Amino acid sequence: MLLIRCPYCQTDRPELEFRYGGEAHVSRAQDPSSVPDAAWAEFLYMRTNPKGFHVERWRHTHGCGRFFNAVRHTVTDRFLATYRAGEPKPDLEALAREAAR
Amino acid sequence: MTVSFRTASGGRIDRDRTIRFTFDGTAYRGHPGDTLASALLANGVRLMGRSFKYHRPRGVLAAGAEEPNALVSVDRGGGRWTPNLRATQVELHEGLVATSQNRWPSLSHDVGELNDVVPPGVFSAGFYYKTFMQPASAWANLYEPFIRRAAGLGQAPSQADPDHYTHRYAFCDVLVVGAGAAGLAAALAAAQAGARVILCDEQAECGGGLLGERDAVIDGVPASDWAASTLATLSGDKRVTLLPRTQCFGAYAQNFFGLVQRLTDHLPHPDPRMPRERLWKVRARQVVLATGAIERPLVFPENDRPGVMLAGAARAYVNRYGAKPGDRAVVFTACDSGYAAAHDLTAAGIVVSAIVDLRPGPDGPVAATARGAGLDVRSNAVVTGVEGRLGVRAAMVATIAGNGLVGPSERISCDLVLMAGGWTPAVHLHSQMRGKLRFDAEREMYVPAAPVEGSRSAGACNGTFGIAEALAEGFSAGADAARAAGREWSERDWSPVVSGEIVPDGGFHGAVPHDRDVQKVKAFVDFQNDVTEKDIRLAVREGFRSIEHVKRYTTNGMATDQGKTSNMNGLAIAAGSLGKPIPEVGLTTFRAPYTPVTFGAFAGHSRGDLFDPIRRTPTHDWARAQGAVFEDVGMWKRAWYIPRGGETMHAAVLRECRTVRETGGLFDASTLGKIEVVGPDAAEFLNRLYTNPWTKLETGRCRYGLMLNEAGFVMDDGVVGRLAPDRFHVTTTTGGAPRVLAHMEDYLQTEFPELRVWLTSTTEQWAVIAVQGPNARAVLQPLVADIDMAREAMPHMSVREGTICGVPARLFRVSFTGELGFEVNVPAEYGQAVWEAIWAESQKHGFCAYGTEAMHVLRAEKGYIIVGQETDGTVTPSDLGLDWAIGKAKPDFVGKRSLARPDMLKPDRKQLVGLLTVDPAVVLEEGAQITAEASPVKGTAALGHVTSAYESAALGRSIAMALVAGGRSRLGETLYVPMPNAAIAVTVVEPVFLDREGSRLDA
CATH class of the missing domain: 3.50.50.60 (FAD/NAD(P)-binding domain)
Incomplete structure (x- = not known):
C-alpha cells in the first residue's frame, strides 16, 4: 500500500483513502464544438502510458475530497511530487535529477 | 512404537514431556520442540510424501520453509483442514492429525507410481502441452479431471473455514x-x-x-x-x-x-x-x-530417494531436534559445510561411512580434521546412484579419473545420503x-x-x-x-570472537557427472515438480532460450516451494546446455509470497456479513415483518417482492403490478442517490453536467435529467427538482450515486472551478416513499397539512416543501410507473413512522406494498429505461430515443461534442425498441441475442440483445425491450431470438406498451 501526500491536507495518507483519476493535464477545450473530430478522439481516448514518471490525477476521496496531481514512477510507484489542481505541470527532468541525488 | 531414532541427549526438545500424534492414522510420539518432520524421523519414518508427477516415494529433504517433498495435510477438526503444509514447519502438538498426500491407496502402495515406470520420455518436459492437445472439448471432460486426480498436491478443504483471521x-x-x-x-x-x-x-x-x-x-x-x-x-x-x-x-x-x-x-x-x-x-x-x-541439493541419479537429504537439514535434526535421520550415512559434498554435518552426525552416534567430496583437492584443514577424526574422505568423487525405493539402502560411489571420466562405482551400504551443494x-x-x-x-x-x-x-x-x-x-x-x-x-561496530564453526566454503551448480545410462536414470533438479536434469536439457534442445520460458515449460521452480532448492541448479544446467555463463542466462523473477499464505489471512474479517457493508433502508424491518424477499442492489438490501399467503414470486409480482394499476401501491425508493446542489451557479453547473436545460426550470418544478460521460454515453439519469433559484434536489440511480457525485466533483474542481456550487450527498438523509396509483392523491392528502395537492396546483413533475404527518417533507409529484404518483421525502429517522402512517391510510384504498421486481415491470410497460439495464456504457441518448432530453440551444455540456462524432451518427447503431413475442405467453430471456433469421449461419453477428423482458399483468402478455441495430427503422419487422431449443419469433414495436398519451400520469 502506497503512502500518498495530499497537497491540501499536507499529510501522508494511505492509498486506501485515494482514488486514481488518470493522466493529468489533459485539458478540456474551452469550446469543444470547435475541436475537429480527430483531435477530440485524441482528447477522449489517447493517453501517454509511459514507463517512467507519469503525471496523473488523484482524488483524496475519503479525506478532503479534493482532486490533485502527482508525479509517480510507473515501475517503482515512487512519488516525486504531489501538487494542487490548477498548478502548472512540474519540470519532470529537474524532479528526477533532484530525486537521483 | 519404540522411539529408536532419538539421539541419546541434547537438542532443544523437551524430553520430559511426550506428545502423541498420528500420521496416516498411525500413532506416534514426539516431544515439545519437535516439528512433524523431526518427530517422524525420530520414529524411524522416512517416507513422507509422493512426488507430483511420477508419484515417487519421497522423504524429507530439508528442515525449513524450502521443503519440497514432505507436504502434508493437517486436520484440526471441525472443517479445519489445511493441505500442502511442509512437515518441516508443522509444530508438533498433542493430538496432531496429519496425512500424506498424492497417493492412493496408501503412501507405501501407490497406484500412481506406475507413472514412474512408463517408457522414458513419456512424462518429460512439456508433456502436458504435447499430449493433451486435441480435441479442445476433451480438456474440460477428460484431460483436466485426469490430470487433477493423477498429479497433484493436497485436497482442498470441503467445508467453510470455521477459523477467523485478523x-x-x-x-x-x-x-x-x-x-x-x-x-x-x-x-x-x-x-x-x-x-x-x-x-x-x-x-x-x-x-x-x-x-x-x-x-x-x-x-x-x-x-x-x-x-x-x-x-x-x-x-x-x-x-x-x-x-x-x-x-x-x-x-x-x-x-x-x-x-x-x-x-x-x-x-x-x-x-x-x-x-x-x-x-x-x-x-x-x-x-x-x-x-x-538455502542449501542446494546435488543433482545425481536417484537423488530423491527417501533418506537423501540436505546436509544442513541433517545437522538441524540431530543437533536441534535430537532426531537421527538414519544410522549410517554417506555425505556427498561440494562445500565445507558437509564436513560440519559429518562431525555432528558422528557425535550423535550415526556412522559416517564416507565423505564423498566432488572437489578435486579438499586438502585444507577441514578435510585434514575429518581424516584426523577417522573419517573416510574421498576427493574428486561422486555418488552415481542410490539403491532403495522406499528408503536408501546403499550409495554407489565412484572417483572421477584424470580424464574426467567417472570410474567404476563402489557400493557403500547406508540408509542416509547427505547432499551439501553449497548455499544459495x-x-x-x-x-x-x-x-x-x-x-x-x-x-x-x-x-x-x-x-x-x-x-x-x-x-x-x-x-x-x-x-x-x-x-x-x-x-x-x-x-x-x-x-x-x-x-x-x-x-556501529562489533567484532565478536567465534570458534568451533566450519564456515561454508565451496559449492556446485548443475548436474554432477556419472557413468549411468542417461536415458534410464532420473537425477532430480526440482523435487516438488519432478523436473529432472534431462527435462531441462530437453527444453533447451527444443528451442527454449529464456530461463523464464524454460521454467514454465519444464515447471522447474513452480508450485508451493517456488524453486527454493532448484532454481540455481536448473539455471546452471540450462546455461550449460546453452553454452553460456550463468549470468547471461538470467534469473527468474522472485515474486510474493515467499511461502504460501492462506486465503483466510488475506481476507481477514472481510467475509460473511463483513465482506461488504450492508445498507438497509428505513423501512427494512417493516418489510421483513411483512415477509418481503430482499435482493442485493449494490450494497443495499431492497424488498424484491412481498408475497402474501404462500404466493410464488410470479404470483406476487403479478398481483403487485395489478394492484398498483387498479388502485395503488407503496414502494420504498430510499436507495435512490440524492445530491443537494446548492449555490448561485447551481443551474449553470447542471446545464454543463446534464444534457437538459435548467436555467428556465421554475422553482417548484422537476425535470428528468440525463447525464453523459465525456465520450457521449449515458452514465446516469434521475429526476431533479428545483427548490429555490440556487438549490436543486438531484436524484441518481441507486447504484450510480457515488459515481455521479465523483463525476460532478471532478468537473467542478478541475474544469469549472469558477462556478460557485457546493455538492452534498444526502442519500442517507432522506427516506423516500413512492405512493403510486390512481388513488395516490386520496391516500396522501389527509396526511399533508400545508401543500395543495390538487391536480392543477401540483402538476406532474413538481416539488413542494411542507409537512407530512407533522414531519418536514419534500413532496415530489413524479412517477416511475406511469400512474399518478408522488414521492414523499422525509428525514430518514422518520421514515418508518411516516411509511406506517401512509400504509394505514392506504389500506382504506386497498393498496399493496410492491417491490423492485414489480417496479421493473411497471416501468417497462411504460418504456422507461433503467441505466445499466437498457444501457451498457456504449449507448447514446439518441440510441434510447431520448433526443428530447437534450438542450439543443446549450453551447456545451459534458458529452455534447462527442455526440457529433461520425460513429455516433451512424444509422445502424443499436437503438432501443420494444419486442413482442409472436406467442404472447413466451417471456424472452434478458441478455438473449437477436438475429434476422431463425437459423443464422454460424458466425453471423447478432443484431442486438434483449435488455428487459417480463410478463405484464396489465397487457396480459409478455413484453420486452431490446437494443437492435437500426432498430427504429425495423418497426413491424419479425426478428428472432435463437435459444437452445428453437428460435423465438418476435415483432419489433415502439418501446412503450401502455398509455402512450400519458393520461394516467396527469390524473
Whole structure:
C-alpha cells in the first residue's frame, strides 16, 4: 500500500483513502464544438502510458475530497511530487535529477 | 512404537514431556520442540510424501520453509483442514492429525507410481502441452479431471473455514526479517540505538542456524545460549516487538511489508476466540533483511530417494531436534559445510561411512580434521546412484579419473545420503523490492548488488556466511538502519570472537557427472515438480532460450516451494546446455509470497456479513415483518417482492403490478442517490453536467435529467427538482450515486472551478416513499397539512416543501410507473413512522406494498429505461430515443461534442425498441441475442440483445425491450431470438406498451 501526500491536507495518507483519476493535464477545450473530430478522439481516448514518471490525477476521496496531481514512477510507484489542481505541470527532468541525488 | 531414532541427549526438545500424534492414522510420539518432520524421523519414518508427477516415494529433504517433498495435510477438526503444509514447519502438538498426500491407496502402495515406470520420455518436459492437445472439448471432460486426480498436491478443504483471521497495521523504525545470527545482531544494535524494532522469524523459536550449531561458541558462550540471551535482552525492551512464527512473505513499495503470524496452529486446544493467523501490514522506515541462505541439493541419479537429504537439514535434526535421520550415512559434498554435518552426525552416534567430496583437492584443514577424526574422505568423487525405493539402502560411489571420466562405482551400504551443494543466498525480499542482483563469479552465487533505498541485507542472504562475519555485518546493518531512521548513535561496530564453526566454503551448480545410462536414470533438479536434469536439457534442445520460458515449460521452480532448492541448479544446467555463463542466462523473477499464505489471512474479517457493508433502508424491518424477499442492489438490501399467503414470486409480482394499476401501491425508493446542489451557479453547473436545460426550470418544478460521460454515453439519469433559484434536489440511480457525485466533483474542481456550487450527498438523509396509483392523491392528502395537492396546483413533475404527518417533507409529484404518483421525502429517522402512517391510510384504498421486481415491470410497460439495464456504457441518448432530453440551444455540456462524432451518427447503431413475442405467453430471456433469421449461419453477428423482458399483468402478455441495430427503422419487422431449443419469433414495436398519451400520469 502506497503512502500518498495530499497537497491540501499536507499529510501522508494511505492509498486506501485515494482514488486514481488518470493522466493529468489533459485539458478540456474551452469550446469543444470547435475541436475537429480527430483531435477530440485524441482528447477522449489517447493517453501517454509511459514507463517512467507519469503525471496523473488523484482524488483524496475519503479525506478532503479534493482532486490533485502527482508525479509517480510507473515501475517503482515512487512519488516525486504531489501538487494542487490548477498548478502548472512540474519540470519532470529537474524532479528526477533532484530525486537521483 | 519404540522411539529408536532419538539421539541419546541434547537438542532443544523437551524430553520430559511426550506428545502423541498420528500420521496416516498411525500413532506416534514426539516431544515439545519437535516439528512433524523431526518427530517422524525420530520414529524411524522416512517416507513422507509422493512426488507430483511420477508419484515417487519421497522423504524429507530439508528442515525449513524450502521443503519440497514432505507436504502434508493437517486436520484440526471441525472443517479445519489445511493441505500442502511442509512437515518441516508443522509444530508438533498433542493430538496432531496429519496425512500424506498424492497417493492412493496408501503412501507405501501407490497406484500412481506406475507413472514412474512408463517408457522414458513419456512424462518429460512439456508433456502436458504435447499430449493433451486435441480435441479442445476433451480438456474440460477428460484431460483436466485426469490430470487433477493423477498429479497433484493436497485436497482442498470441503467445508467453510470455521477459523477467523485478523489484520494489523504496524509501524516501526527498523524491521528485521529473520532472527538468525545476522538478524539478532541487527535487532540488538537497532534497539540499543533506541529504535522501535520489529523482529520477525518464520520459526517457532528464534535463533535460525545458531540453534543447529553444536560446537560454535560466540564470545565464550555456546551459539544457542548466545541466541537465547540476546532474545531475552530484546524481549525486555519495550521498543522491540518479537514475532516468532511470523513469515515476512512480501515486500511492497515504500518499505511496506506483509507478514503472516501463525497464532493457534501449534496449540492442541486453542481458544476458539483466538484468530488463527494475523496478517501484519508493516510500514518500516528501514529494513534489515537477514533471511539466510538455502542449501542446494546435488543433482545425481536417484537423488530423491527417501533418506537423501540436505546436509544442513541433517545437522538441524540431530543437533536441534535430537532426531537421527538414519544410522549410517554417506555425505556427498561440494562445500565445507558437509564436513560440519559429518562431525555432528558422528557425535550423535550415526556412522559416517564416507565423505564423498566432488572437489578435486579438499586438502585444507577441514578435510585434514575429518581424516584426523577417522573419517573416510574421498576427493574428486561422486555418488552415481542410490539403491532403495522406499528408503536408501546403499550409495554407489565412484572417483572421477584424470580424464574426467567417472570410474567404476563402489557400493557403500547406508540408509542416509547427505547432499551439501553449497548455499544459495535467500535474496527473495531484496529482489521483490526491485533490488538488483550481482553474480559473484568466484563463489558462483547471486548476491544483492546494492541495497535498495531504506533497506540493507546482512548475513548469509548477503553472501556473508561465517557466524562471526554475519554477526558483525548484522550489527553494523542494525546500527545503520537505526541511524537512517533518525536515531542518533555512534557505536556501529562489533567484532565478536567465534570458534568451533566450519564456515561454508565451496559449492556446485548443475548436474554432477556419472557413468549411468542417461536415458534410464532420473537425477532430480526440482523435487516438488519432478523436473529432472534431462527435462531441462530437453527444453533447451527444443528451442527454449529464456530461463523464464524454460521454467514454465519444464515447471522447474513452480508450485508451493517456488524453486527454493532448484532454481540455481536448473539455471546452471540450462546455461550449460546453452553454452553460456550463468549470468547471461538470467534469473527468474522472485515474486510474493515467499511461502504460501492462506486465503483466510488475506481476507481477514472481510467475509460473511463483513465482506461488504450492508445498507438497509428505513423501512427494512417493516418489510421483513411483512415477509418481503430482499435482493442485493449494490450494497443495499431492497424488498424484491412481498408475497402474501404462500404466493410464488410470479404470483406476487403479478398481483403487485395489478394492484398498483387498479388502485395503488407503496414502494420504498430510499436507495435512490440524492445530491443537494446548492449555490448561485447551481443551474449553470447542471446545464454543463446534464444534457437538459435548467436555467428556465421554475422553482417548484422537476425535470428528468440525463447525464453523459465525456465520450457521449449515458452514465446516469434521475429526476431533479428545483427548490429555490440556487438549490436543486438531484436524484441518481441507486447504484450510480457515488459515481455521479465523483463525476460532478471532478468537473467542478478541475474544469469549472469558477462556478460557485457546493455538492452534498444526502442519500442517507432522506427516506423516500413512492405512493403510486390512481388513488395516490386520496391516500396522501389527509396526511399533508400545508401543500395543495390538487391536480392543477401540483402538476406532474413538481416539488413542494411542507409537512407530512407533522414531519418536514419534500413532496415530489413524479412517477416511475406511469400512474399518478408522488414521492414523499422525509428525514430518514422518520421514515418508518411516516411509511406506517401512509400504509394505514392506504389500506382504506386497498393498496399493496410492491417491490423492485414489480417496479421493473411497471416501468417497462411504460418504456422507461433503467441505466445499466437498457444501457451498457456504449449507448447514446439518441440510441434510447431520448433526443428530447437534450438542450439543443446549450453551447456545451459534458458529452455534447462527442455526440457529433461520425460513429455516433451512424444509422445502424443499436437503438432501443420494444419486442413482442409472436406467442404472447413466451417471456424472452434478458441478455438473449437477436438475429434476422431463425437459423443464422454460424458466425453471423447478432443484431442486438434483449435488455428487459417480463410478463405484464396489465397487457396480459409478455413484453420486452431490446437494443437492435437500426432498430427504429425495423418497426413491424419479425426478428428472432435463437435459444437452445428453437428460435423465438418476435415483432419489433415502439418501446412503450401502455398509455402512450400519458393520461394516467396527469390524473
